[in-house]
Amino acid sequence: MAEPTRAGGGASTIAIVDVPRSDLPARLSEAMAIYVAAMGYPSSSGPQRGTHLMRHASFDSFRFRAALNAEGKMLGFGYGYTSLPGQWWHDLVTRAISGDTEHWLGHAFELSELHVTPPAQGTGLGERLLRSLADGLPHRTMVLSTPEGENRAWRLYRRMGFYDLARNHLFPGDHRPFGVLGALLPFPPPTGAGSEEPTALSR
Numbered sequence: 001m002a003e004p005t006r007a008g009g010g011a012s013t014i015a016i017v018d019v020p021r022s023d024l025p026a027r028l029s030e031a032m033a034i035y036v037a038a039m040g041y042p043s044s045s046g047p048q049r050g051t052h053l054m055r056h057a058s059f060d061s062f063r064f065r066a067a068l069n070a071e072g073k074m075l076g077f078g079y080g081y082t083s084l085p086g087q088w089w090h091d092l093v094t095r096a097i098s099g100d101t102e103h104w105l106g107h108a109f110e111l112s113e114l115h116v117t118p119p120a121q122g123t124g125l126g127e128r129l130l131r132s133l134a135d136g137l138p139h140r141t142m143v144l145s146t147p148e149g150e151n152r153a154w155r156l157y158r159r160m161g162f163y164d165l166a167r168n169h170l171f172p173g174d175h176r177p178f179g180v181l182g183a184l185l186p187f188p189p190p191t192g193a194g195s196e197e198p199t200a201l202s203r
């Protein structure tokens, strides 16, 4: 079990915890509020994304990690699963990427969501969540898509070694162009630090 580390610029202790499938319904509205705030989406999009999340929770190798403060309040979360043919994102991206599709998508962990509540952004929680999600995965790669732009998400993914698999890709039903990115696993270790084991969620 990792010792919770201090982050967030304040005195609170923030732990990265594994949230098992069975605990997700109780955490869903909290997570979706973070999703909506982090992405700047209308609050009505939260329940819809929550429905997707509960469906994704049955996918192979699903894992969900949360950043919790000392009071148990969620400050960020990330989740993903094995990317497989027949899944919406996998099939669209298979057709979109140039290069070695089998190498990137043949044994891939798909990062579906990674969000930190705006007041806690920029203090390293996103990287801690990402490293915790990747820790010990048997997959060859991690793949994701993120809206195009110069922002903290892109800085994080570049820092972690993500390559461009496709740029300015348009997904059905979304007018924004996305970058599709992939990284080899395991990630390079952070300078002067080891991997972060999640703390078991006991509530």
Ligand SMILES: CC(C)(COP(=O)(O)OP(=O)(O)OC[C@H]1O[C@@H](n2cnc3c(N)ncnc32)[C@H](O)[C@@H]1OP(=O)(O)O)[C@@H](O)C(=O)NCCC(=O)NCCS
Pocket (backbone or CB within 6 Å): 007, 008, 009, 038, 039, 113, 114, 115, 116, 117, 120, 121, 122, 123, 124, 125, 126, 127, 128, 144, 145, 146, 147, 152, 153, 154, 155, 156
């Ligand atoms: C993308 C996102 C998840 C990244 O999480 P984050 O916690 O904000 O960012 P990181 O973990 O990368 O933190 C890195 C920043 O914190 C700083 N940092 C890292 N460790 C730190 C520490 N221990 N103490 C203080 N600051 C630290 C770094 O200097 C870095 O700053 P920079 O990005 O300005 O260069 C988050 O910003 C977010 O939710 N954004 C909006 C939603 C989004 O785009 N999600 C991704 C869609 S795919």
